[in-house]
Amino acid sequence: MVKIYFKLSDIEPMEIQIKRPETLDHVLTLCREQASIDIGEFIGIRNSRVITGEQIVENGDEINIFPAISGG
Amino acid sequence: MFSILRINTATGESKTEAFDSKEYLLGGRTLSSRLVSNEVPADCDPFGRNNKLFFCNGALAGTNASSANRLSIGAKSPLTGGIKESNAGGIVALRMEQQDIRCIALEDAPKSDSPWKIIVIGKESTTMIDGSFLEGMGVYEKSAVLSEKFGTKAGCVTIGPAAEKMLLASGLACSDPHGVCSRYAGRGGLGAVLASKRIIAMVILDDGKLKPTYADKDQFKVGVKKLITLLRENPVASKFTKYGTAAMVDICQSLKVLPTRNFRHGTMDDAEKINAQTMYDTIKERGGEGKTQHACMPGCVIQCSNVYPKKDGTILCSPVEYETMALMGSNLCVKDLDAIALMNRIANDAGVDTLDCGAAIGVAMEAGLAEFGDGAAAVKMMEEIRDLTPLGRILGSGCKTAAKVLGVRHAPHVLGQALPAYEPRGTKGMAMTYLSTPMGADHTFGFTLRDEDDPTTKEGKVELSKKFQVIGSRMDAMGMCNFVRYSVRDDMTPLLDLIKARYDVIITGKEFDDFVKETLRLEHQFNIDAGISAQDYRFSETFYEEAQPETGEKIDISDQETAEARNW
Numbered sequence: 001m002v003k004i005y006f007k008l009s010d011i012e013p014m015e016i017q018i019k020r021p022e023t024l025d026h027v028l029t030l031c032r033e034q035a036s037i038d039i040g041e042f043i044g045i046r047n048s049r050v051i052t053g054e055q056i057v058e059n060g061d062e063i064n065i066f067p068a069i070s071g072g
Numbered sequence: 073m074f075s076i077l078r079i080n081t082a083t084g085e086s087k088t089e090a091f092d093s094k095e096y097l098l099g100g101r102t103l104s105s106r107l108v109s110n111e112v113p114a115d116c117d118p119f120g121r122n123n124k125l126f127f128c129n130g131a132l133a134g135t136n137a138s139s140a141n142r143l144s145i146g147a148k149s150p151l152t153g154g155i156k157e158s159n160a161g162g163i164v165a166l167r168m169e170q171q172d173i174r175c176i177a178l179e180d181a182p183k184s185d186s187p188w189k190i191i192v193i194g195k196e197s198t199t200m201i202d203g204s205f206l207e208g209m210g211v212y213e214k215s216a217v218l219s220e221k222f223g224t225k226a227g228c229v230t231i232g233p234a235a236e237k238m239l240l241a242s243g244l245a246c247s248d249p250h251g252v253c254s255r256y257a258g259r260g261g262l263g264a265v266l267a268s269k270r271i272i273a274m275v276i277l278d279d280g281k282l283k284p285t286y287a288d289k290d291q292f293k294v295g296v297k298k299l300i301t302l303l304r305e306n307p308v309a310s311k312f313t314k315y316g317t318a319a320m321v322d323i324c325q326s327l328k329v330l331p332t333r334n335f336r337h338g339t340m341d342d343a344e345k346i347n348a349q350t351m352y353d354t355i356k357e358r359g360g361e362g363k364t365q366h367a368c369m370p371g372c373v374i375q376c377s378n379v380y381p382k383k384d385g386t387i388l389c390s391p392v393e394y395e396t397m398a399l400m401g402s403n404l405c406v407k408d409l410d411a412i413a414l415m416n417r418i419a420n421d422a423g424v425d426t427l428d429c430g431a432a433i434g435v436a437m438e439a440g441l442a443e444f445g446d447g448a449a450a451v452k453m454m455e456e457i458r459d460l461t462p463l464g465r466i467l468g469s470g471c472k473t474a475a476k477v478l479g480v481r482h483a484p485h486v487l488g489q490a491l492p493a494y495e496p497r498g499t500k501g502m503a504m505t506y507l508s509t510p511m512g513a514d515h516t517f518g519f520t521l522r523d524e525d526d527p528t529t530k531e532g533k534v535e536l537s538k539k540f541q542v543i544g545s546r547m548d549a550m551g552m553c554n555f556v557r558y559s560v561r562d563d564m565t566p567l568l569d570l571i572k573a574r575y576d577v578i579i580t581g582k583e584f585d586d587f588v589k590e591t592l593r594l595e596h597q598f599n600i601d602a603g604i605s606a607q608d609y610r611f612s613e614t615f616y617e618e619a620q621p622e623t624g625e626k627i628d629i630s631d632q633e634t635a636e637a638r639n640w
Binding site: 007008041043045048049050052055064066067068069070 | 315317319320322323327328348349519521522523524525526527528555558622623
């Protein structure tokens with residue numbers, strides 16, 4: 001299972017089962033399909049590091065998805 | 073043609089000149105930094121008669137294009153000793169456009185004991201009138217008096233008591249759309265530069281009725297709609313509307329770069345007590361005058377600003393933004409939004425930068441003047457700044473001065489300007505940006521945080537910082553709000569098309585970026601001429617010696633690498 005936590009969002013946390021390591025973009029596509037949600041541009045964080053959509057995630061990963069915002 | 077109104081603050085004489093160069097067309101930082109570079113001797117006393125203060129609006133000011141009315145203010149900074157551009161929202165840029173003014177230049181300086189003056193700019197004349205009656209008032213009271221005298225729609229710039237005493241962290245307060253001087257060009261001590269010219273306020277009357285003209289009005293309308301669509305469709309901008317910049321509390325906590333305990337740590341226990349959701353819920357629950365979204369300038373569709381209410385629903389402070397929540401919150405271990413908002417209000421009233429003063433209070437807490445987490449003590453220190461006590465004057469001179477006086481080595485600044493709200497040991501991209509901006513530590517100059525695959529390594533960060541220095545500077549370069557950059561990050565065409573439709577002048581993306589890079593070159597050259605050396609672009613040595621507990625990281629960036637990041 002990959003656990004996805006959508007921060008500052010009304011979207012409930014999701015658990016996605018993947019057969020093999022996949023990109024984060026692919027996992028988020030599965031999230032969209034499973035729950036019909038609009039995720040939009042995001043900042044993904046895994047183990048205190050930014051994870052981009054092209055990077056690989058695997059079962060056991062916990063990823064926080066934030067709206068892509070910056071300070072002003 | 074674009075007009076520059078030059079006002080001699082010693083004699084009261086004024087004259088208007090007109091230019092039609094692309095630098096004047098773009099306005100914003102493109103113009104303000106060129107004027108500082110060309111007209112201010114780099115080695116001058118920032119408080120002397122040779123320093124000048126330039127107020128510039130941007131290429132799309134006065135139109136109905138969203139987020140286009142930023143006011144860019146340039147001078148030599150008394151805080152950093154180098155060049156400074158600080159910008160603010162509000163209505164001043166719009167009023168300048170309605171008076172057909174691209175730039176107001178305040179030149180020369182009278183004797184230091186000369187009476188305070190107010191500059192009044194209207195369609196018939198530019199005058200300097202007695203301003204002594206404003207002396208000693210807080211910014212909110214000054215703002216109310218100015219509104220009563222000149223109307224709530226006048227565009228005003230004023231200073232607080234801190235600037236009147238030349239404190240180095242003092243800023244310039246500009247009118248918001250409601251006539252309150254709450255939009256700050258806070259950084260670099262420019263409030264004290266205005267005070268050195270014995271100008272206590274500048275007012276642009278609402279009698280300028282100049283309407284914007286367009287080379288191709290229909291095409292401009294198409295361009296405005298396209299920009300609005302881009303802003304509304306961009307999820308970044310849409311999230312700003314709900315949470316504003318406060319959302320960064322959670323993001324920085326997750327990345328372990330939330331400045332905590334005088335920048336000793338990158339996380340704070342119970343950070344959720346001051347995060348965006350708590351702020352949103354508090355504002356909604358209290359209702360009244362509170363607003364979770366608010367436009368700082370007319371016509372902005374992003375509306376990232378807010379109005380934070382007291383428990384009874386009346387306004388406590390507007391806006392309360394992430395940088396302040398971190399520097400006056402987590403950095404002091406203060407976990408109370410009401411205390412943070414109150415400190416912010418006092419800072420606005422005293423006329424000081426919330427970042428530099430928050431950092432100075434962090435230094436004071438490390439020196440043992442109060443316990444970290446003691447919100448009441450932090451509020452009291454802000455009151456000392458407003459009341460101009462000896463300690464308040466030290467804190468109001470910024471964290472570098474405070475650290476020297478109070479004997480604290482771990483002083484969070486670069487070039488004397490306090491670090492913004494990203495602990496640099498945990499984000500080497502932001503660290504590189506802090507170390508390579510000509511303005512002193514400044515996050516808006518190259519916001520790498522979202523794009524650092526591995527934030528704790530310095531590898532690749534010169535290139536990353538330089539990439540975002542260009543992206544971040546584009547908006548300043550033409551007087552747009554920095555948050556528009558998300559919608560045009562990969563393609564500036566929508567904004568350049570608006571320029572074409574307004575002025576019938578073609579500026580290509582490459583030409584525009586060349587202006588941006590030339591601006592950076594000029595700014596760095598000014599600093600070199602001012603005597604700022606490569607060794608000055610460093611953090612305090614403790615950042616190189618002591619690891620941040622959460623990441624185990626120290627600053628390991630060399631002078632050579634920061635020099636590369638400053639090479640344009």
